Amino acid sequence: MADTETGPLTSSPVVGKAVRNGNHRTARIIAIVAGLLGAAMAIATPLLPVEQTTAELNWPQDGVLQSVDAPLIGYVATDLTITVPCQAAAGLVGPQNAGRTVLVSTVPKQAPKAIDRGLLIERVDNNLLVIVRNTPVVSAPLSQVLGPDCRELTFTAHADKVTGEFVGLTQGPNDEDPGAPLRGERGGYDFRPQIVGVFTDLSGRAPPGLQFSATVDSRYSTTPTLLKTLVMLLGVVLTAVALGALHVLDTADGMRHRRLLPARWWRVKPLDGLVTAVLVWWHFVGANTADDGYILTMARVSEHAGYMANYYRWFGTPEAPFGWYYDLLALWAQVSTTSAWVRLPTLVMGVLCWALISREVIPRLGHTVKTSPAAAWTAAGLFLAFWLPLNNGLRPEPIIALGILLTWCSVERGVATSRLLPVAIAIIIGALTLFSGPTGIAAVGALLVAVGPLKTIVARHVSQFGYLALLAPILAAATVTVILVFRDQTLASEIQASSFKSAIGPSLSWFDEHIRYERLFTLSPDGSVARRFAVLTLLLALAVSVAMTLRKGRIPGTAAGPSRRIVGITIISFLVMMFTPTKWTHHFGVFAGLAGSLGALAAVAVTAAAMRSRRNRSMFAAAVLFVMALSFATVNGWWYVSNFGVPWSNAFPEWRFGFSTILLGLAVLALLAAAWYHFSGRDTSPEAGGRLQWRRIIQSPLAIATWLLVMFEVVSLTLAMTDQYPAWSNGRSNLEALTGKTCGLADDVMVEQDINAGLLQPVGVPVGEALGAGTDRGFGPNGIPTDVSADPVMDQPGSANFADTPADSGLETDGEAGTEGGTTARAGVNGSRARLPYGLDPARTPVLGSWRSGTQQTAALRSAWYRLPPRDSDSEPPLLAVAAAYGLDPARTPVLGSWRSGTQQTAALRSAWYRLPPRDSDSEPPLLAVAAA
Structure with missing residues (x-):
């Protein structure tokens, strides 16, 4: 009896282990097969065929001679064919038609530079002239055109040449080729005319044989074929299956699963409420970014264009591979186009960034950072100093800043749990961030810091599962975003669009990066107080963190690994930003999340516990004051209508004395204090013991400086609204939108x-x-x-x-x-x-x-x-x-x-x-x- 009862007890662990081993063997096979197939599907997506939507512009409509407006986003048609019966020119002769000169044109004859850009078939000195881009193609006397020999006038335009011919007429004895057809041709240049419509001075019924046909350049208006759709769906499903199998392999260590969001995540502190309140208030009264207008227009046009076309710079070429974020904006704008609504995702991203900084980043940087009030307040201040002037609009910098933080947090979770699934998710988030916009290249740093942890984690599991089972799902995760980027385009079209953008420009080289920093020191919104302070303060925090790390191996009281990775991401992000084709200061908005994280490190690095020298702390205070002085040596300017009513919008901020002068004087006093500590022998370590929390905060010069600048920005834009009232202001318009007045500036513009x-x-x-x-x-x-x-x-x-x-x-x-x-x-x-x-x-x-x-x-x-x-x-x-x-x-x-010295x-x-x-x-x-x- 006893043997019978004890048999199952001794065998149950063996059975459980066998089941787990069987599950892991199955998961290993699934991970390899699904991962490789998913990656193959994603890589094949750009090479699969698409269906192109073709369109033609045909005129006249309904047999009636009437001008029509039809502006093309691409300006010119792929090809153009015009046939005009010769007798149609009768409407241009005689005293009763003295004001009628144009038979057919692609631009209004009264438009500025019409003759330089378009095609006009018009009467000139009793001749019928075909002229395109101010270049005569062919002409004939009206007497011959209206004669019995002339049948029709034909005109064709292609990229390589344009031709015109009066069918039935021949060249005269004094022409180059007497007796030959009266025909003209121009080549060696793209003479295709700009088309904004079809215009004529004639009226009434259209004569038989009159035809205008233009093939619209719709090379980017494409949709995926059934084959491509199935491959994309299968690629996404296989990638998800491969990641699920990778999760099963991760559990082979027998460790218990950790909660995704700990309970402390939902605990709201006073600082959280303050940051959120500033973000919400700024959402209504703050300044927008310079590109909001054309980005919103692109999003609205995309619904009818069939793709995200950049009409603003590049003649309607697609934004891909950087257009997926704008596609989401296009869906969001279908609800409402009011500023407060379309920028609501930006506000949510700002709140999420601060939540990640305060709940994920700061606790991982070490116990001292986690418990330091100065670190939290500095992180909040520096984060807001970046977010307010740079990330309050529709540009992709907010989602890139959020993506960099999410990528880093996923990497750190993988390192802490020795799991590969968080690293794979980090790669997906990093790739999505990379394709959010050209400045998404800053996400490369967040991906590169994952290489070291990835090697360590793989080395722990490779003996049990092999390299292929571990790396195939990661390969699928790294390529799955290709499906999103090329969902309705092909590799050939993207290469063509990219080369076109490079040829048109602006397309600056990596060694032109100095232009971005030169603009930071101009007297313009690009070099305003807010933007200059944010960037200079981040550089100062980075310098202090690197110096302390190099001197002591790590900042005292911080976790070495996460701290080094935050510093590494920031340095790499600055370096890879050199490869963006444009050099504007609003690109610095991608550093908002990193700035808050690095601010917490820098605040701890200069505390009395980490930096015991009073001389050095005084020198750091002097550096902070000098950065503030340099930041206030410019205008408090903001872009376009956001600048209405802003104090010191076109002058250096001052009150009795210039702010920059006062701050520079304080910096000199701090340097004198440092010198006194050094030569007096009082540069001693501070006494041990706790201090009041508020005293620890006010002894952090970086926290004080950042919050002073945040207050300066918020007060400036709030005063702009109150001083402008009842006249229009950005803040008044956004607040009125809550009451149903959604027309914005249009209600105040007098036309x-x-x-x-x-x-x-x-x-x-x-x-x-x-x-x-x-x-x-x-x-x-x-x-x-x-x-x-x-x-x-x-x-x-x-x-x-x-x-x-x-x-x-x-x-x-x-x-x-x-x-x-x-x-x-x-x-x-x-x-x-x-x-x-x-x-x-x-x-x-x-x-x-x-x-x-x-x-x-x-x-x-x-x-x-x-x-x-x-x-x-x-x-x-x-x-x-x-x-x-x-x-x-x-x-x-x-x-x-408007005169100024210099240029x-x-x-x-x-x-x-x-x-x-x-x-x-x-x-x-x-x-x-x-x-x-």
Whole structure:
């Protein structure tokens, strides 16, 4: 009886072990097969076929001659074919058709530079001329075109040549080839015309045989075939199976599974609430990034284009391989396009970044970092110092910053548990981060630090399972993101798009990285107080952490491995950033998570426990003060409309004295204190013993500096909102969106639909004589230079692309709405021949100027009185915007100018609205004299 009862007891462990070994053998086979097949499916995805959507633009529509707008994102068609019956030109001859000149064109004839960019088949001096990109192709006298011999005019355009022929007509005796068909051809250059539509001066029914057919360049409008779809699905499933098998192999060590998120994760501390509150408030009042407008437009256009097309720089080429984040944004924007809504994922990413820093990064850096209030406050301050000025928009830097942290945390979990699955997940997250945007290359550092731990963990398991079973799932994880990148594109199309982007530019080399740092020291939003402080402080924290690690092997009180990996990721990220094709300071936003993590290390490195020398701590305080002084030696500028109302937006911050001067003086005092400690012999170690928590915080200069800058930024943008109110501001617009007012700036923009209809009329004086009716000394109708273009400025390297870079390489003049000047053949209402900007009608707008060739002289002008339009008694008093320059009383008139020492830059100015005095109901309408030049 006893033997029978004890038999099963002694055999049960053997059976359990046999079952586990069988499970591991099966998992080993699955890991190898699924991992290799999953990787093969992913690698094959870019090579599999896709279905291309083709489109044609055909005209006329419904047999009616009517102009249509059809702008192409690619500007030109793949090919163009036009057939026009010769008799259609009859609509261009005769006195009744004197104003009709265009038979067919691809651009409106009145558009600026229409003849330089488009195709026009038009009447010129009794000839019918075919001209494309200001190059004549073929022409014939209208008398012959309307004769019995001419059947039709044909025109074809391809990338290598364009041809035009009058079918039925021959060359005359004085032509190059008498008797040959009247035909013209142009090649050696891409003469294909820009197409923004099909336009004609004719009307009525379309004659038989009239045809315009353009093949739209839709090479990137592709969808996956059934084969490619099945391969992609199978690749994702096999990768998931391989990772599941890898998890089974991980459990062979018999260790108990650890919780993914410990209970402390959900414990909210006061610092967490403060950081979240700052992020939420900044989400509404803070400044956006410079690229938000065109990124949102790209996302909205993608729904109809079929792919994420970058129309802004690269003529509609796809954003892939960096477009998957924008695709998510496109889905998000379908709900609403208000700023507060489309940027909501950015806010969530900011909160998640801080959660990872405070709950995953800081505890892994060691007990001293975990328990140090100075470390936590410095981490929060430095994280916010990066996030607020750099990551409050739609650019991919926020998700890259989050991805770098997630990758590092996954690597550290794998190291701590000796498991390969977290490392494989880290590789997936790192690859997704890499393909979030060009600056995602910073994620390479987070992947490289996984190489060492991966080798160690594999070495522990290789004897039991072999290399292939362990590495095949990791290979599948490393390649699975290829499926996401090439889901609707091919390798050939991506190579073509990348080469096109490199050719167009900007595409700077790695050795041009200095341009990014040069911009950091310009007086512009790229080099503003906030951005300069964030980057310089990170470099200071990195320098201190590296110095302490090299001197002592590790920072006292920190975990050596995680601390070195954080420092290593930061250094590698700075190095690989050199290989991004553009060099803007907003790319530094990818360091937001790393900055907070490194700030915690630096705060511990300079505590009294780690750095016992009072001299050295004083020198560090001096370095922090010097960084602050250098940061405040610039403008408090923000991009575009976010700059409205911001204090010191175009000047160095100051109050009685410049902030930079005060901070520099404090830095000198800190250096003097360091010298006193060194020479007085008082550079002794501090006494042991605890201190009050608040005293430990205030003795961390990095924490104080970062939070002062965060307060400065938040207060600046909050004051911008309150000072601007009730006028428009970024903050007011975002807060009003919560109440249902979602039109943003559009509600506050006043549009003058007809600028000529709003001109004031003079009282008792003809329009042509009104400007000089009062005082006219030295002014004349043609006292204006023929060229009033803005002064040429040197374009900064990397800020332009090939398509808009002038031939003289670097110099450009900016002019909009016809402000470049010039003369016209017909005189205006007061005899002036000056070309007017903004669509002003010379027949209704008098012009006077005091310019003359040679030495300039003082001049004076006073206009006649102008009558204001009547207003309703229940309406607000009318508002009038006045722009004037020179000749005003300096004691009563503020003056602004755009001149600066050194290289001049293009500038623009528009005044505020001025309120007119109220008038009595029984009086005449008020009169106002306006002098402007």
